[in-house]
Amino acid sequence: MENKTPVTSHIAIQALRPAYALPERLTRDHLLVSSCYQCRKCSGGCPLTFAMDLLPDRVIRLALLGQEDMVLNCRTIWVCSSCETCTTRCPNGIDIAGVMDWLKEAAVQRGRAIPESDVANFHRFFLEAVRDGGGRLPEALLMRRFTLYQIKSGHSAWEVLRNLKLGWKLLRRGRLSLRTHPLHNKKEVSAIFKESGF
Numbered sequence: 001m002e003n004k005t006p007v008t009s010h011i012a013i014q015a016l017r018p019a020y021a022l023p024e025r026l027t028r029d030h031l032l033v034s035s036c037y038q039c040r041k042c043s044g045g046c047p048l049t050f051a052m053d054l055l056p057d058r059v060i061r062l063a064l065l066g067q068e069d070m071v072l073n074c075r076t077i078w079v080c081s082s083c084e085t086c087t088t089r090c091p092n093g094i095d096i097a098g099v100m101d102w103l104k105e106a107a108v109q110r111g112r113a114i115p116e117s118d119v120a121n122f123h124r125f126f127l128e129a130v131r132d133g134g135g136r137l138p139e140a141l142l143m144r145r146f147t148l149y150q151i152k153s154g155h156s157a158w159e160v161l162r163n164l165k166l167g168w169k170l171l172r173r174g175r176l177s178l179r180t181h182p183l184h185n186k187k188e189v190s191a192i193f194k195e196s197g198f
């Protein structure tokens with residue numbers, strides 16, 4: 001049976017000294033964590049809490065308290081699939097999924113050790129594929145690059161096969177395309193990537 005308990009739910013949020021740099025930066029980027037009143041509706045609807053070390057409401061609370069180390073080093077921000085269920089459920093309109101994305105970006109920018117390196121690498125391959133595909137996602141290219149990465153980084157044959165099997169299933173159901181038509185204005189797309197330094 002699936003274990004729905006967060007993997008390290010025992011992490012105690014003890015008396016913390018609030019620090020304001022992080023909430024100020026989040027507020028500047030319109031991620032208004034300060035309106036959170038800890039109703040926990042976000043965590044109640046999240047489908048991935050079983051794999052998280054901090055529940056989404058705790059991430060928001062810790063971000064509000066400026067606990068940068070705890071939120072930037074946690075597994076939750078990488079496990080989050082950006083499904084936005086939490087954002088939809090929040091009675092205060094907090095973009096929790098946006099906060100998770102913001103924290104991922106901050107963790108990478110600050111060179112933090114990433115607890116889920118496969119997820120971070122998948123994000124990188126995804127963006128590279130969109131860049132190389134002229135603004136659209138060449139799914140087959142993404143799959144090929146990610147599979148090669150898995151083989152090179154020592155994943156077990158079972159894991160690689162499982163992903164290939166999934167790819168085959170998607171292909172058979174017409175959910176994975178082998179051809180991608182680039183956007184008309186490829187130059188604009190490359191300029192955006194260039195500007196972002198990617």
Ligand code: SF4
Pocket residue numbers: 035036037038039040041042043056057060089090091092093094096
């Ligand atoms: S649903 Fe919104 S208000 Fe409730 S705990 Fe989550 S972030 Fe806070």
Ligand code: SF4
Pocket residue numbers: 042045046047048056079080081082083084085086087096097100
């Ligand atoms: S966006 Fe992330 S945190 Fe929110 S419900 Fe989906 S998986 Fe959970």
